Amino acid sequence: MNSSRRVALMSVVCFFVLLCCSAVSAQLSPTFYSTICPTAQRIVRALVRQAVANEKRMGASLLRLHFHDCFVNGCDGSVLLDDTQGFTGEKNAGPNANSLRGFEVIDKIKGIMERVCVGVVSCADILAIAARDSVVELGGPGWVVNLGRRDARTASQNAANTNLPGTFFSLNNLISSFQSQGLSANDMIALSGGHTIGQARCTAFRTRLYNEANMNQVFASSLKATCPRTAGNGDNNLTPFDASSPNLFDNGYYTNLRSQKGLLHSDQQLFNGGSADALVSLYSANQTAFFNDFAAAMVKMGNIKPLTGNSGEIRKNCRRWN
Known part of the structure; x- marks a missing residue:
């Protein structure tokens, strides 16, 4: 085959690949339920x-549910x-066990949805809408949620253990983890701002508290009564990520990082002399920039490998397949 024919053939192949990818993305739409369940949102x-x-605190919990769903084989309600x-699901994976919450809220939403629009609205879409609405309720930005996801009939505890970023991750680990999901380093830094709300258990930050130098010592001292050094003592005690405004979605998370008050090791990695420092500084000074980038990154995250068309199903009960 001569070079011109080879180039022409490759161009045709690339066109059809792009066409197929666009068709999959196009199946998610903000107006998906406009006629089949107009009251869904x-x-x-x-x-x-x-x-x-x-x-x-439930606002942070519902936001986190959507994140933990999307990072494990896509936004498909498997969590x-x-x-x-x-059957082994994802709830007892290391990052999820005794940590994820808000399932009863999703159950309540689904129960009412099934009475109003039987077999129409997926659990995966409920998670996506609830995440957005939780942020708005706590003073954060809104965004247009693309809809039309379907629910998985499978789950993967192994993928939950492997794909979800850990509290011990370095900056490079975090960037790689997000890039593996099609999200950029800037997306990662913006999405990490979700830690401006919510709380963490002592087990998630004990090692940092007693072993890391890049932690404000006054801040560290204030946490030691809640989180003693000895493992097994106070493991489940909770501390807010942003003690100054724990229930307000603002840019306080980034201000804390600049003062070495990141609660988790993985938090402080975003401001530790590395490539993320400049964006953290911008967000700490400009809340509007953070809100805009967070909203855009949430849309991207919500588009990770959705099941659409005839794939998956619309569960009647979010806790089990039909």
Whole structure:
């Protein structure tokens, strides 16, 4: 085959690959439920508002559920599946066990949704909408959620253990983890700002608290009563990521990093003399820039390998397949 024919053939192949990829992406749409369940987003919003009003921390929990779903084989609701005698889900993976919460809120939303629009709205889409609405309820930015995901019939505890970034990760580890999901280093830095709300258990930051020098010592001393040095003592005690405004979605997370008050080892890696320092400095000074980039990165994250068309199913109960 001569070079001109080879180039022409490759161009045709690339065109069809791009066409196929565009077709998959096009199946997610912000108007997906406009005619088949027009009240879907209003139902989620009302119940998220109620849940967050009852417990501010729930906003962070619902945001985290969506993140932990999307990083394990895509945004497919797999994180919601319960273990059974013959099935191992993701809830008891290392990053999730005794940590993920908010399942009952999703159950309540799904229960009402099934009464209003039977077999129409997926659990994966509920997670995506609830994450956005949780951020808004706590004062953060909104964004347009693309919809039309379907629910997985499978889950992977191994992928949950492997794909989710760890609290001990270095900056390079974090960048690689996010890049493996099609997200850039800048996306990672913006999405990490979700830690401006929520809390962490003592086990997640004990090693940093007693062994790392790049931690504000006054801040460290204030945590030691909550998180004693000895393992097994106070393991489940909780500390907010941003003690100054724990229930407000703002740019306080980045201000804390610049003062060496990152709670987790992986948090402080974003401001530790590396390539992320400049963007952390920008976000700490410009909340609007953070909000804009966070919203854009959430849209990208929500588009990770969705099941669409005839793939998967619409679960009747988010905890088990049909």
